[in-house]
Amino acid sequence: MFLGIDIGSSSSKVAIVDENKNVVAAKVVNMGTGTNGADVAMQAALDEAGITLEDVKYIVATGYGRLKFDKADVQITEISCHAKGVQTLVPDADTIIDIGGQDAKVIRLAGGQVENFIMNEKCAAGTGRFLEVMSRVLNTDLKDLSALADQSTKALAISSVCTVFAESEVISSLAAGEALADVARGANFAIAKRVAGMCKRVGTGKKIVMTGGVALNDNMVRSMAAELGQEVTAVPHCQVVGAIGAAIFAHEKYHK
């Protein structure tokens, strides 16, 4: 068995693949780097696969916390791991939009390899953190943000790029009587606009897919497609794509 662990800023994800590179376990724990989330997620995945750590032949760590995880044989960046995961799950994809807790990135693939990538600046704008802040202001669970946005009847623009300023802008909108649903959709569009700008910098290909926790938000995926004027689909198991990529790398490194 081969294990990939993706330790992000807000969650830890683990995937285990077998000798034939089939995914036998995939777990997400909403605790990121600096917590015991990585160990909890790993134990949960091992339990799901019905194995112990001794059965794992190779471990690849990725994500923000990759360098602090001492059980890994090797560390590989989330850029390469997302590319590898997508290549396995959606082989014809050539553009990846990955929006995680504190990073947003767009990766261009050529022949399955990373050709170019761009990441957000040192700022939470256009990341999952932005949606976390918005959901708190809207008094809604992050997972319910999409359903709420679906009820929107009016396009409401959030113009602030900065998460902190956007928060006060949203509070002002709500105070002015704007509907929660319209604000929720506005938040999705604000991210979509920012990430679309990154897509234009590296150039989108023919098949665009989304990974990362934010891709769980269907309304967000549709907003992204609307903003780009191109079809965008969420990769199945979008949160664990990086971990799956890491597990496949573990398999390949072991058999090299």
Added chain:
Amino acid sequence: MSKTSKELLNELVAKHYEDAAQAKKDGKLVAWATSICPQELLEAMDITVVYPENHAAAIAARKHSQEFLDQSEGCGYSIDICSYARVNMGYKDIQYSEAANIPMPDMVFCCNNICTTVAKWYENLATELNIPFILIDTPFNHIYDAPAHNIEYMRNQIEHAIHQIEEICGRPYDYERLTEVMKISNETAYWWRRACFTAQAMPSPLSGFDMFNYMALVVCIRGKKEGRDLFKLWCEELEAKAAEGKGPWKEGEEEKYRVIWDGIACWANLSPTYKILKKYGINVVTSLYPDAWTILYETNDIEGMAKAYTYYHANRNVDYVAATKSQRVKDFNVDGVIFHSNRSCKLMDFTIYEQQRRITAETGVPTVVFDGDMTDPRIFSEAQYETRIQALVEMMEENKKKKAQEGK
């Protein structure tokens, strides 16, 4: 035993600051000048020249820049303004740093071939300190070669600056001494470039971060004999190292990847930026800095001098800069390019994405951008930097594998 260039470098840097302080005490004139200005004009009249950008970098490298940033920001200078300017405007008020000190100026001398901010920054210094302001206004080269009318415009300004200097000094200009300083400056430029170009050898005998150290001095003592002699010695040492096949670091530390570092160093975060590169075996073999101080012209040719100063890379169009970088990739066997998106330097950041696109199209090497700043320590994130650098390594490694397979 004679001194190594490194020992000499440290001595000369210390001497540069000591001499400037002594000159001030002795009642000599002191000028604050921009880093790539025609310092020959000042040097020839025995004016002590110090460089605020260089000084700000020295302060930041010793982790003292925040105090000066706070001071200037407190006076109303926005965090969006160049941090060299903010550190220096803060220093103008505080006038002391544990890291390094420069004497207060009797005049400011500004050439805006390096950026547009300097004109306003120096104007503010001149106004607040009530001292003369000499400006060599350098039009941006929107087209590949500088048009004749721009050169004429600069020539006239250089001549005007000479009159201004005569007035400030209260004596006729020393053209004989100017000839001598021009000759030395050109010799220094020659040895600086030749030394930097030893990095073409594989492995490179030169570590790019060492180049940054020597750069501190090429700014300050380009027109002095001891500067020329230092760069000649440095070049000879590097050529000897290259001949022996020695790399940039200690024995056993392999130069695995050769990159271009684009933009100014993160002086305030020098250690992590260097250590993370070294951890992955990445050596910065070149940049556009080797040519930044390659100000070459025939002695006494004022138009040639004007042209040389207007051709600083940040003052040239995207066609020139992209073509030059692509050529460097080929000439130095470069595996990747690291772009420092410098919050302070809008001029350099402005064309990064287009540079990336053109370099990759022309040479096939991967590139990466990270956010930072030259002297403001608050902008840089070590974890984000490492992720981008490691991703570049992974892309360079794939390229190497591909090349090896094609070669089979």
